[in-house]
Amino acid sequence: MGVMDFLMQGFQTAIQPQNLFFAFIGVLIGTAVGVLPGIGPMSGVALLIPVTATLTGGMEPSAAATSSIILLAGVYYGAMYGGSTTSILLNTPGESSSVVTTLDGFQMAKQGRAGAALSIAAIGSFVAGIVSIVGLALLANPLSEMALKFGPAEYFSLMLLGLAAVSGLAGSSITKAWMMTVTGLLLATVGIDAVSGVARFTYDIPVLFGGLEFLTVAVGLFALGEVFKTILHKEDDAENIAKVGRVIPSKQDFKESAAPIARGSILGFFVGVLPGAGATLASFFSYIAEKKISKTPEKFGKGAIAGVAAPESANNAASGGAMIPLLTLGIPGSGTTAILMGALIMYNIQPGPLLFSDHPDVAWGLIASMFIGNLMLLILNMPLVKVFAKIIETPPKYLLPIIIAISVFGVYAVQVTTFDLYLLIGFGLAGYLLAKNDYPLAPLVLGLVLGPMIENNMRRALTTSNGDFMVFIQHPISAIFLICSVLWILIPFLLKLKGKDVVVNVEG
Amino acid sequence: MKKAKWKNWLLAGLLVPSLTACSTSGSGSSTAGDPEYPKKAITVVAPSGAGGGWDLTARSLTKVLGETKLVDQTMTVENKPGGGGAVYLAEYATQHKKDDYKLYVNSPPILINNLKKEGNSPYGYKDTTPLAQLTKDFGAIVVKDDSKYNSLKELMDAVKKDPKSVTAAGGSAPGSMDHLVAVLPAYKSDIDPKSVKYVSYDGGGEAIAALLGGNADYIATDASAVGEYLKAGKVKVLGISSTERLKGDLADVPTFKEEGIDADFTIWRGVFGPKEMSESAKEYWGKKLKDLNDSKEWQAELERNGWEAEFKDAEEFKSFLEDQEKQVEDLLKSLGMNK
Numbered sequence: 022m023g024v025m026d027f028l029m030q031g032f033q034t035a036i037q038p039q040n041l042f043f044a045f046i047g048v049l050i051g052t053a054v055g056v057l058p059g060i061g062p063m064s065g066v067a068l069l070i071p072v073t074a075t076l077t078g079g080m081e082p083s084a085a086a087t088s089s090i091i092l093l094a095g096v097y098y099g100a101m102y103g104g105s106t107t108s109i110l111l112n113t114p115g116e117s118s119s120v121v122t123t124l125d126g127f128q129m130a131k132q133g134r135a136g137a138a139l140s141i142a143a144i145g146s147f148v149a150g151i152v153s154i155v156g157l158a159l160l161a162n163p164l165s166e167m168a169l170k171f172g173p174a175e176y177f178s179l180m181l182l183g184l185a186a187v188s189g190l191a192g193s194s195i196t197k198a199w200m201m202t203v204t205g206l207l208l209a210t211v212g213i214d215a216v217s218g219v220a221r222f223t224y225d226i227p228v229l230f231g232g233l234e235f236l237t238v239a240v241g242l243f244a245l246g247e248v249f250k251t252i253l254h255k256e257d258d259a260e261n262i263a264k265v266g267r268v269i270p271s272k273q274d275f276k277e278s279a280a281p282i283a284r285g286s287i288l289g290f291f292v293g294v295l296p297g298a299g300a301t302l303a304s305f306f307s308y309i310a311e312k313k314i315s316k317t318p319e320k321f322g323k324g325a326i327a328g329v330a331a332p333e334s335a336n337n338a339a340s341g342g343a344m345i346p347l348l349t350l351g352i353p354g355s356g357t358t359a360i361l362m363g364a365l366i367m368y369n370i371q372p373g374p375l376l377f378s379d380h381p382d383v384a385w386g387l388i389a390s391m392f393i394g395n396l397m398l399l400i401l402n403m404p405l406v407k408v409f410a411k412i413i414e415t416p417p418k419y420l421l422p423i424i425i426a427i428s429v430f431g432v433y434a435v436q437v438t439t440f441d442l443y444l445l446i447g448f449g450l451a452g453y454l455l456a457k458n459d460y461p462l463a464p465l466v467l468g469l470v471l472g473p474m475i476e477n478n479m480r481r482a483l484t485t486s487n488g489d490f491m492v493f494i495q496h497p498i499s500a501i502f503l504i505c506s507v508l509w510i511l512i513p514f515l516l517k518l519k520g521k522d523v524v525v526n527v528e529g
Numbered sequence: 530m531k532k533a534k535w536k537n538w539l540l541a542g543l544l545v546p547s548l549t550a551c552s553t554s555g556s557g558s559s560t561a562g563d564p565e566y567p568k569k570a571i572t573v574v575a576p577s578g579a580g581g582g583w584d585l586t587a588r589s590l591t592k593v594l595g596e597t598k599l600v601d602q603t604m605t606v607e608n609k610p611g612g613g614g615a616v617y618l619a620e621y622a623t624q625h626k627k628d629d630y631k632l633y634v635n636s637p638p639i640l641i642n643n644l645k646k647e648g649n650s651p652y653g654y655k656d657t658t659p660l661a662q663l664t665k666d667f668g669a670i671v672v673k674d675d676s677k678y679n680s681l682k683e684l685m686d687a688v689k690k691d692p693k694s695v696t697a698a699g700g701s702a703p704g705s706m707d708h709l710v711a712v713l714p715a716y717k718s719d720i721d722p723k724s725v726k727y728v729s730y731d732g733g734g735e736a737i738a739a740l741l742g743g744n745a746d747y748i749a750t751d752a753s754a755v756g757e758y759l760k761a762g763k764v765k766v767l768g769i770s771s772t773e774r775l776k777g778d779l780a781d782v783p784t785f786k787e788e789g790i791d792a793d794f795t796i797w798r799g800v801f802g803p804k805e806m807s808e809s810a811k812e813y814w815g816k817k818l819k820d821l822n823d824s825k826e827w828q829a830e831l832e833r834n835g836w837e838a839e840f841k842d843a844e845e846f847k848s849f850l851e852d853q854e855k856q857v858e859d860l861l862k863s864l865g866m867n868k
Contacts, residue, residue: 064578071588169742173728213613213648215729218703218866220648227619230612230648296738297731350741351757352734356578359734363585367833374761437609438616481728485696485744 051099205468246452562807
């Protein structure tokens with residue numbers, strides 16, 4: 022049987038009434054999980070496992086497994102849809118993968134274009150979802166082989182490319198962007214080093230062993246920083262209350278975001294396939310890439326719709342891509358997919374090389390249900406945009422306490438330590454002071470994400486090669502990434518030397 | 530009808546703990562304890578986020594204890610992540626040492642974290658009351674299907690000859706469980722464990738990916754996680770750290786001992802109470818956990834999760850922990866990573 026036959030069979034499974042119901046419940050809860058900053062996709066899925074176990078209790082094992090995984094996967098990609106909402110409206114990223122959406126999304130909301138931003142995020146997510154499912158159905162096997170070829174050397178070079186591209190997140194000054202990047206890299210070293218097992222900057226305080234939580238830092242810098250700014254600069258308020266403009270994006274919006282959505286979907290899908298890279302990186306990479314190829318890079322950070330469309334498509338596509346190593350290899354690429362895998366094992370279905378031959382009904386039923394689920398999400402989300410967009414019209418005296426409450430609740434729900442609340446407030450103050458002095462915050466956050474990946478993979482590669490640095494050049498994929506990184510930094514300078522009028526990020 | 534009942538039950542659940550809270554706080558110092566234990570809801574703490582092994586154990590435990598009506602009081606699971614369990618253990622050992630209503634789930638890291646130098650947890654199992662071991666798993670030494678090593682002995686000979694030529698990998702940092710399992714056969718084959726080239730990945734899944742992708746020569750991981758790859762013909766399992774052969778998919782795999790390596794290592798999961806737990810609570814859980822293990826619901830739950838049953842009561846568990854502590858200490862010493 023070919024892929025098409027299997028897929029048709031999958032659709033037969035997926036359109037059974039109970040499975041349609043499970044898919045709907047899944048994406049509905051997923052949207053809520055995405056909107057509420059407290060619960061990420063990971064804890065959302067974990068907490069629902071016992072519930073689905075009860076719901077599917079009376080069914081035969083294989084059908085029960087299919088139904089539950091349809092529901093749980095719905096929560097997973099539904100959360101990617103919903104994650105953009107608070108980023109755009111409140112500058113409060115609900116998930117780490119929607120941090121970069123705050124950059125342009127919140128600016129758009131301030132300009133009264135919240136409706137357009139939310140709609141484009143939903144449409145982009147939908148397109149990306151479909152792209153990634155097609156990829157999953159057609160390319161699962163070759164891609165899982167490719168993902169395995171990615172060793173530490175390849176990861177190191179890919180992450181280095183991400184770091185080289187950090188200038189894409191700079192505001193007016195490249196120097197300041199690099200300062201923030203290095204600060205992020207430094208903060209990332211706190212905790213028990215995964216490669217040597219040595220504790221760094223922990224001062225024997227157990228709460229620091231695990232390092233600084235990325236989401237705490239991001240919510241502090243972006244959300245609380247904005248709150249402090251609004252409180253301390255009261256005089257701006259009068260003009261700053263944004264009106265909700267039209268909800269449906271204009272023709273111009275569609276034109277500007279079509280290509281970014283397409284590129285974000287494909288880029289996000291491939292990054293998602295790599296275990297350990299994940300949706301957060303996918304969203305950062307696609308944002309940076311868009312800014313680089315845009316004809317109007319100066320608009321980014323000031324409310325460019327491409328800056329919302331690309332990362333939101335990318336993080337959704339990544340969640341589809343992440344299903345590939347999970348289903349074909351039994352290797353979860355992220356915390357959430359690890360939990361999905363645990364759920365399948367509970368039903369005696371072991372994801373891995375044998376899944377597609379041993380349990381084709383489960384695998385293809387899931388893939389088909391993802392098509393349906395994505396459609397449901399689009400239909401569900403478009404009317405909600407109107408409702409959510411109203412939030413922006415709330416006067417600051419109500420809105421600010423809500424943002425603080427959501428931030429505190431969100432961070433505590435994930436970390437369950439008061440330490441992280443102090444950290445949150447600390448980074449909130451830092452975020453305010455830095456933003457006030459024109460230091461871009463995104464590079465810091467990116468440094469924090471990339472730091473451990475660059476460092477650990479570099480040292481893994483070097484341990485394997487007995488300290489020989491040539492390993493990074495001998496692996497062809499790694500070499501290509503390295504060449505790209507070098508070009509990324511050099512080309513603007515070379516063009517400038519040739520007398521062309523290129524902006525090399527002039528000092529502010 | 531049903532709804533009203535639910536409400537009453539909820540109300541009772543709310544009132545009872547608040548009333549008893551006043552009385553127990555004063556009498557907590559007596560170690561004899563309350564003969565009517567337990568009188569309020571019980572919390573089982575998983576010192577990790579939702580979804581990990583500790584969390585699943587805690588959730589299965591509370592679920593089956595409730596379903597089988599072995600425990601009448603409500604039992605809830607609390608997640609207290611941080612520091613590989615060290616963060617909550619510090620709180621448990623200091624602030625809750627008399628709280629009979631808080632149980633704690635853990636596994637070998639409770640020993641390892643307490644003994645290793647880096648990222649040390651100042652508290653260990655001695656700051657708790659071990660109640661029972663519930664499950665067991667073992668370490669496995671795994672190579673790729675086309676690897677030139679066909680036995681643990683061949684692999685160890687290669688490491689002995691040139692440690693630089695063989696890359697070992699595992700899903701956790703040096704000085705933690707996968708690393709100890711990876712170097713255990715080397716240590717017992719008179720190879721300096723420090724010379725074993727160990728690369729740590731972020732979780733067992735990434736370690737297997739590294740093996741399949743040719744980025745590691747062998748990996749140490751949980752035996753329960755490799756069955757599927759073995760069946761698919763992607764890997765060879767060279768040895769298991771159990772004392773006897775396992776059943777099921779891994780029945781053909783020799784133990785370390787069969788391969789002439791005098792070592793074993795059990796990856797257990799167990800339940801702990803607070804250090805100064807009252808006698809009546811200790812007695813209560815001793816009996817209830819034994820009954821749990823005998824119930825067919827629990828056996829079914831274990832099977833569903835792919836866990837192997839191994840029950841040790843408080844006494845056996847404690848003496849087992851003492852033995853394993855010595856073993857871990859020896860290994861860490863040989864690695865120069867002990868406290």
